[in-house]
Amino acid sequence: MxxxxxxxxxxxxxxxxxxxxxxxxxxxxxxxxxxxxxxxxxGRSAAFAHFDMDSAIVRALTAASIPLLEEPGARPHPALFIALEGQDKDLDRVEAAYREWQPAARRLSVADARAFVPVLREGADGIVGALLDPVGRKLDxxxxxxxxxxxxxxxxxxxxxxxxxxxxxxxxxxxxxxxxxxxxxxxxxxxxxxxxxxxxxxxxxxxxxGLRPLRRTVITFDVPQGMDVSAWPFTKTVGPGFYIEPEGRGRLLACPMDEHFSDPCDAQPEEEDVALAAWRVEQATTLAIPRIASKWAGLRSFAPxxxxxxxxxxxxxxxxxxxxxxxxxxxxxxxxxxxxxxxxxxxxxxxxxxxxxxxxxxxxxxx
Ligand SMILES: Cc1cc2nc3c(=O)[nH]c(=O)nc-3n(C[C@H](O)[C@H](O)[C@H](O)COP(=O)(O)OP(=O)(O)OC[C@H]3O[C@@H](n4cnc5c(N)ncnc54)[C@H](O)[C@@H]3O)c2cc1C
Incomplete structure (x- = not known):
């Protein structure tokens, strides 16, 4: 002993x-x-730090953490929050969170958002508003x-x-x-x-x-040849939808923000969640995803x-x-x-x- x-x-x-x-x-x-x-x-996270979090305590803990998240574990990288049709109130909510903790964030017109992520669709099928955090944190x-x-x-x-x-x-x-x-x-x-x-x-x-482990799915896929996405912001819908973020020059990571109850386990992706990730990205952007490069799932465990x-x-x-x-x-x-x-x-x-x-x-x- x-x-x-x-x-x-x-x-x-x-x-x-x-x-x-x-x-x-x-x-x-x-x-x-x-x-x-x-x-x-x-080891299965999307590894980005942002303030689009439901709980005020989590946002405050994030604010206290960001100055301590330094190289090599973190580097500055912008984040773009996009509103799909009907998500204007969610965008206001995210803007209020940023006003409190990261005043450098600013509202963007749809045209300006498309200057950062040119594949975003405009209008009814696509995005209706956006907020940019120019000083987000990509984590490793x-x-x-x-x-x-x-x-x-x-x-x-x-x-x-x-x-x-x-x-x-x-x-x-x-x-x-x-x-x-x-x-x-x-x-x-x-x-x-x-x-x-x-x-x-x-x-x-x-x-x-009363912890609830919830499974979440991630895919990666290659963008068309010649398209360099490495400087694209971490881009996330403010309500249900998806997020994407660059994985090098020619590859994006995407997540449909799914939550499925699971017993604690070595979580594996379900085919329907993989398909949902691709479908949601294809709906809101001009990207086509003919082939998934990799996929995984992990558990996010929440107290009640x-x-x-x-x-x-x-x-x-x-x-x-x-x-x-x-x-x-x-x-x-x-x-x-x-x-x-x-x-x-x-x-x-x-x-x-x-x-x-x-x-x-x-x-x-x-x-
Ligand atoms: C798809 C996805 C995307 C995410 N994106 C983000 C993000 O962008 N930003 C962010 O901040 N967070 C993100 N998260 C959440 C983040 O990954 C988790 O909150 C965090 O990893 C939890 O860390 P942990 O140490 O509690 O759990 P874990 O990393 O799961 O570690 C727990 C460890 O305990 C070990 N263990 C369990 N039981 C025993 C035992 N009896 N004896 C010995 N060892 C044991 C396990 O083997 C495991 O290694 C994401 C999560 C997922 C799944």
Whole structure:
């Protein structure tokens, strides 16, 4: 039995970003079931940071995170929000969010939007309005994970891969944690198990939070030869529809923004969602998608109020939740890691979170 201060379950963006900070306060180990970090949601994301998010807390966490999202994990890249017929009110909503957090964003005429993404259709079948954020952030999940892995190692922490936590029990004031090869005794267990966070809680006799993993599908396809899309903005409908973003010079990634309930699993794309992604893009643009270059799916796991949960469980001493990052886990990871560090160690509340109006109680399971 090896003793550690912090045992983090899950080497996705949530677990690794928190582990890199916690390792400065005590011995830290991350247990990951898969053979490498980022195998599940964190490696399947569209990896863009933006403010078209339903919840005010998520927008505030994003605002606190953006200054901390730096090269090589993030680089500036514009975002274009487009309204299809009937989505004018949604465009107003997104504009209000940007007015609060990113005043550089501005409304564009349809003609000006088409100057950025020339394939957009105009009018009834196409777009009726747009908003441009010239200073959005394109993220790189693998670079973010690697930065955290290095920081964790530099602070003396470690990751155990192929180490699924299969046993978890409170033993006095410490947690006994079993993996197939090794057992640990931890002062604090951080539940960063993504879609499996409720399953891990149940394993330890902790009531689940009612997490709902929702599958989302992504395709990539090649644009016509000679068309260079690398400078196109991340382009997203403000209501139901799709988003597209460049994947190099001649390839686009597209997502139909689908949400299908799933048990926690290695999510795979369903053919009808793949077809829907292509169809929605073809409807609103002049692009044809005769061939899909690649496709994948991942789970976005939401708490019942679709806000993240961060903090000690009120009924299970030493059991720390870091779950429910839904579709915003990369873009809020710097702020949530700061929050986790402060709450798990008893540190002062970070000035970065204070500045955007996020308080501890906003993130706790009982809020
Ligand atoms: C298609 C798609 C697009 C997205 N786009 C964006 C975006 O543009 N911007 C953004 O910010 N977010 C986006 N997201 C959301 C983002 O990917 C997630 O919020 C984030 O990755 C969640 O991170 P996580 O660490 O909680 O989960 P995960 O990355 O799933 O990590 C959890 C880890 O826990 C491990 N684990 C589970 N149970 C155990 C156990 N018992 N023992 C050991 N290990 C265990 C798993 O193997 C897994 O590696 C998107 C998601 C999808 C699917």
């Amino acid at each position: 090896t003793n550690v201060d912090f045992l983090i379950v899950g080497a996705g963006i949530a677990g690794l970003s928190a582990a890199a900070r916690l390792a400065r306060h005590g011995s830290t180990l991350v247990c990951e079931a898969e053979e490498a970090p980022g195998f599940h949601s964190s 999940a693998h670079a973010l994970l690697e930065t955290h892995r290095q920081a964790l190692g530099a602070a003396g922490g470690a990751i155990a891969t192929r180490a699924p936590v299969t046993g978890l029990a409170l033993d006095g004031n410490r947690w006994s944690v079993d993996t197939p090869g090794q057992s640990y005794s931890a002062r604090v267990v951080v539940n960063a198990a993504g879609a499996w966070a409720d399953a891990l809680a149940r394993l330890g006799g902790v009531p689940p939070i 109020d679709r806000r993240p949960v961060c903090g000690f469980d009120p009924d299970a001493p030493g059991f720390f939740w870091l779950a429910g990052q839904g579709g915003f886990g990369l873009q809020t990871s710097p702020a949530l890691a700061l929050a986790a560090e402060a709450m798990a160690t008893g540190d002062d509340w970070p000035a970065e979170l204070e500045a955007v109006g996020v308080a501890r109680r906003d993130l706790l399971r009982r809020r």
